[in-house]
Amino acid sequence: MAAATRIYQLRIALPYITPAIWRRVEIPGAMTFDDLHGAIQTAMGWENCHLWTFYAGKIEISPAPEQFDFPGAPRAQSADETTLDQLLGGRPIKFRYVYDMGDSWLHEIMVEKVLAPEPDAAYPRCTGGARACPPEDCGGFPGYFHLLEAIGDPKHPEHEEMLDWVGEEWDPEAFNIDAVNARLQPRKRAPARRAKKK
Numbered sequence: 001m002a003a004a005t006r007i008y009q010l011r012i013a014l015p016y017i018t019p020a021i022w023r024r025v026e027i028p029g030a031m032t033f034d035d036l037h038g039a040i041q042t043a044m045g046w047e048n049c050h051l052w053t054f055y056a057g058k059i060e061i062s063p064a065p066e067q068f069d070f071p072g073a074p075r076a077q078s079a080d081e082t083t084l085d086q087l088l089g090g091r092p093i094k095f096r097y098v099y100d101m102g103d104s105w106l107h108e109i110m111v112e113k114v115l116a117p118e119p120d121a122a123y124p125r126c127t128g129g130a131r132a133c134p135p136e137d138c139g140g141f142p143g144y145f146h147l148l149e150a151i152g153d154p155k156h157p158e159h160e161e162m163l164d165w166v167g168e169e170w171d172p173e174a175f176n177i178d179a180v181n182a183r184l185q186p187r188k189r190a191p192a193r194r195a196k197k198k
Contacts, residue, residue, distance in 0.1 A: 007123065008084055009113040012040060012097070014134075015106060016141050023180070024128035026115065029085035031124070033061045039081065039124040040097060040107065042183045045133030050100035054079070057095075090114050126180045132172050148172060148192055151189035 006029035006092040006156040013022035027036055038144050041048045054061040077087075082119075088095075088111060097107040117123065150162040151192040 003118075004067065005116050005138070006085060007117050008088065008111055009115055011110045011112050012044065012107050015108050016143075019131060021131040021133065023126055023130055024112070025124055025126050025184075027084060027124045028060075028117070029088070029090070030083055032080050032125060033082050033084070033087070034063060034080040036084065037063070037097070037122075041099075042091065043124075043126050043180050044107075045180075046099060047136050049136065050102070052065060052099045055096045055098070056093070059087065061087065066079040079146060088092055100136075100140075101169075103137065103143070105134070122185045124184055126177055129175050129180070132170070132174045135166050135170065138166075169191070 008027050008029060009024065010027060011022060011024050013020050013178050021044075023040075025039055025043050027039060031039075036054075038048070040046075053064065060076040061082050063079045092111045092114065094108065094110050097109055099105045099107065135147070138144050138147050147162055147166065150156045150158040151166065152191055153159060156162075
């Protein structure tokens with residue numbers, strides 16, 4: 001398949017969590033890792049307010065210029081100048097994405113398939129997934145497990161505090177693929193019509 005026509009079907013999952021929190025997205029190979037970061041943020045439900053980086057084998061793909069000159073080999077590559085095709089080359093490989101260096105949200109990404117684009121499809125797009133993204137700043141994987149325990153047990157000493165923090169409307173089982181795609185593929189609004197003069 002020619003590089004210009006590659007669509008990567010990626011399965012993105014948070015490890016250590018059962019049942020799994022995951023998304024399946026389709027991303028054009030010509031898109032950069034900066035674009036992929038944005039698609040992951042949207043598909044997962046993160047708020048894009050922390051540092052992040054990708055790792056493919058020993059290669060780091062980073063948005064932070066100061067990391068490009070960090071000693072060691074190989075040095076980091078620029079996320080906004082490195083495309084999926086350049087790094088993945090149409091191969092069904094695994095790589096990682098880490099979001100929020102404090103909470104260390106590791107995402108395991110698997111290239112499941114390399115597809116030809118569909119004629120009328122809009123990319124990137126989400127084609128599957130399950131469960132809600134953990135709340136921002138909840139303390140990484142340990143904090144997330146503690147949060148679930150606290151809000152799930154009315155007798156837990158932190159039940160009310162945690163429920164108040166996360167909000168009663170938050171549902172750890174919620175996932176709406178239509179809402180995800182509406183955010184991934186925002187439609188341009190039609191210009192507002194002016195009221196006719198009487």
